[in-house]
Amino acid sequence: MSVTLPTAAADPHPAEWWRGAVIYQVYPRSFADTNGDGVGDLPGVTARLDHIASLGVDGVWLSPFFTSPMKDFGYDVADYCDVDPVFGTLADFDALIARAHALGLKIIIDLVFAHTSDQHAWFAESRRSRTGDKADWYVWADAKPDGSPPSNWQSVFAGPAWTWDARRGQYYMHNFLPEQPQLNLHRAEVQDALLDAARFWLQRGVDGFRLDAINFAMHDPALTDNPPLPPGGKRTRPFDFQDKLHNQSQPGIVHFLMRLRALTDSHGRAFTVAEVVGDRADAEMKAFTAGHDRLNSAYGFLYLYAPALRAALVRQGVAAWDGCAGQGWPSWTCSNHDAPRAVSRWAEGRDPRAFAEMAMLLLMTLRGNAFIYQGEELALPQGEVPFERLVDPEAIANWPQTLGRDGARTPMPWRADEPFAGFSTTEPWLPLDPRHRPLALDRQEQDPASMLHATRRLVALRKTRPALARGEMRLLDSAGEVLCFERSLNGERLLCVFNLGHDAAPWTRPSGFSVVEQVNIGSASPGQLPPMAGLVLAPEDARG
Known part of the structure; x- marks a missing residue:
C-alpha cells in the first residue's frame, strides 16, 4: 500500500473550544441518585463530575431536568426556567455549574423547543379561549366537516398527530405524545418567549445548548396532507408510511435558529448543536449550520440507528460532511438515550469489549465533535428490561416491534458489590441489568486493560493530536x-x-x-x- 499525505492545512478556527470537542452525555434520571428515591438527580451528577473529568472530555450535555409531568421523561417541559423537584433545585443546578467549571468542563443543556407539556401554563391559557393572548401559541385547527382531524399527519409515537379538545372545540397538533402539544413557532411572540428561556440559562452560566428534534419545530400553516412513501422498508407505526413534508422541515426554522445564534454569540459564543432525525437529515443539518450565523453543529442518526457498523456507512458520513466552503461542522455519536447501545447493535457475536474499543477509536478519529453516552466508557451492552418494567410510551404502544428506549436508559453501575451497583439505595426507576454489575466503574478502575482506561487513553489521543480534533x-x-x-x-x-x-x-x-x-x-x-x-x-x- 502506497500512501502520500498532502501538506497539512493551517487551523482556521484555533480559538473555538467546541470545534472537535469530546462531549459526554448524561441522562440525569439514570446517572446517580443521592436522595434514595430511585431516580438520578443533579446532586448525583455533581458528585460524579470528577469521573467525567477523568475521561478527559471537554464538556457535559445534560438531558432535560426542567419541571415536567414526565410523560416523556423530561422532554415534555412544563416550565423552561426551573428544575423539576425529582432532580433537585435551581441551587443544585448552580452548584453543578460551579463544580463543572472548576474542573474545566463546559455544560450544555437540552432545549425542547418544538413542543411543551400540556401542563405548561402557556398551553393552559391557549386552550382556554380562541381569543386570548396565547390563543395561537400552539397549533390549533378546526375539524373537517365530517369531524375528522384537519390533516392526515401522524405522530411519532403512533396514531394521528391531532387530539380533539372540547374546551376550544378544535384539534391541537402534537408530533409526539398527545401530552406534548406543538408550539406555533410561526408566531414571533413564541420565538421571543423561547429565546427568553435560553437567555435565562445563559445567565446562569451554561456554555451551550443541544436542540431536541429541532426540525419538528414548524409546520405547514396550510395543513397540507403528507403524501405516502413508496412501498418498502420497515414500518411499525403509521408515521412510517408518510413522507413528512408538511408537519416538519419547514424553511422558517432557519430564521429562528439565526435569532438563537445571535443570542448565543452575545453570551460568549455559547455552543449550539441540533438533533435532526428523518429522511432529509443531511440536507437539514447542512441548512441549520451553513455559514456563520446559524448553529455551530448538528448531528443525525446515521450511526444511532444503524444495525451494523460497516465501512460504507462511515464513507457515507465522510462524503456528506467533506468540509467544502460554507458547510457547517458535524457532530457524531454512536449511542444516546434514544437508541440501543452501539456495542449491542454492532458486535454481531464478536468480543464486545474489543469491539467497543475499536468503535471508540473510530469515533475519536472522525472529523467533527464526538459525543460519548454515559456507559460507553464501560462498554455497557443494551440493558434488558422486561415488558412489565417498561416505562417508555413508544415501547409500550408498539411492543414488541419497537423495543423502545428503556434499555439504553438503565442505571449507571458505579460499585459492583453494592445494592443496585451504587446507583441508588433503593429500587431504581428502571431495573439494573445483571450483566452491567461486573462492568461497574470500581471494577474497571482496578483493571488497567479495561474499557474505562482505554477510553481515557483514546480521548487523550484526540486531545493531544490537533489533526484528529480539528483537521481535514x-x-x-x-x-x-x-x-x-x-x-x-x-x-x-x-x-x-x-x-x-x-x-x-x-x-x-x-x-x-x-x-x-x-x-x-x-x-x-x-x-x-x-x-x-x-x-x-x-x-x-x-x-x-
Whole structure:
C-alpha cells in the first residue's frame, strides 16, 4: 500500500473550544441518585463530575431536568426556567455549574423547543379561549366537516398527530405524545418567549445548548396532507408510511435558529448543536449550520440507528460532511438515550469489549465533535428490561416491534458489590441489568486493560493530536471492510486504518510510518489486518 499525505492545512478556527470537542452525555434520571428515591438527580451528577473529568472530555450535555409531568421523561417541559423537584433545585443546578467549571468542563443543556407539556401554563391559557393572548401559541385547527382531524399527519409515537379538545372545540397538533402539544413557532411572540428561556440559562452560566428534534419545530400553516412513501422498508407505526413534508422541515426554522445564534454569540459564543432525525437529515443539518450565523453543529442518526457498523456507512458520513466552503461542522455519536447501545447493535457475536474499543477509536478519529453516552466508557451492552418494567410510551404502544428506549436508559453501575451497583439505595426507576454489575466503574478502575482506561487513553489521543480534533479528513482507497483515511492540520499528518469486518483482511503497513495508537492488533500475521483492528499512524519524520 502506497500512501502520500498532502501538506497539512493551517487551523482556521484555533480559538473555538467546541470545534472537535469530546462531549459526554448524561441522562440525569439514570446517572446517580443521592436522595434514595430511585431516580438520578443533579446532586448525583455533581458528585460524579470528577469521573467525567477523568475521561478527559471537554464538556457535559445534560438531558432535560426542567419541571415536567414526565410523560416523556423530561422532554415534555412544563416550565423552561426551573428544575423539576425529582432532580433537585435551581441551587443544585448552580452548584453543578460551579463544580463543572472548576474542573474545566463546559455544560450544555437540552432545549425542547418544538413542543411543551400540556401542563405548561402557556398551553393552559391557549386552550382556554380562541381569543386570548396565547390563543395561537400552539397549533390549533378546526375539524373537517365530517369531524375528522384537519390533516392526515401522524405522530411519532403512533396514531394521528391531532387530539380533539372540547374546551376550544378544535384539534391541537402534537408530533409526539398527545401530552406534548406543538408550539406555533410561526408566531414571533413564541420565538421571543423561547429565546427568553435560553437567555435565562445563559445567565446562569451554561456554555451551550443541544436542540431536541429541532426540525419538528414548524409546520405547514396550510395543513397540507403528507403524501405516502413508496412501498418498502420497515414500518411499525403509521408515521412510517408518510413522507413528512408538511408537519416538519419547514424553511422558517432557519430564521429562528439565526435569532438563537445571535443570542448565543452575545453570551460568549455559547455552543449550539441540533438533533435532526428523518429522511432529509443531511440536507437539514447542512441548512441549520451553513455559514456563520446559524448553529455551530448538528448531528443525525446515521450511526444511532444503524444495525451494523460497516465501512460504507462511515464513507457515507465522510462524503456528506467533506468540509467544502460554507458547510457547517458535524457532530457524531454512536449511542444516546434514544437508541440501543452501539456495542449491542454492532458486535454481531464478536468480543464486545474489543469491539467497543475499536468503535471508540473510530469515533475519536472522525472529523467533527464526538459525543460519548454515559456507559460507553464501560462498554455497557443494551440493558434488558422486561415488558412489565417498561416505562417508555413508544415501547409500550408498539411492543414488541419497537423495543423502545428503556434499555439504553438503565442505571449507571458505579460499585459492583453494592445494592443496585451504587446507583441508588433503593429500587431504581428502571431495573439494573445483571450483566452491567461486573462492568461497574470500581471494577474497571482496578483493571488497567479495561474499557474505562482505554477510553481515557483514546480521548487523550484526540486531545493531544490537533489533526484528529480539528483537521481535514480525506478518504483513501481501500477494499471491503477495511477503512483508510488521513487527518491533517498545521503540518501534522495522520493515517487511520480500521478493519470493521469479521475476518482478517489483506493489509500491509506502509513504509515510513510508525504507530501512534493501535487496538486489537494482537499477534497479527504479516500482511494481515485482524478483525476489529484499529491503527493511527504518523510519518516517521513527524513523530511526536
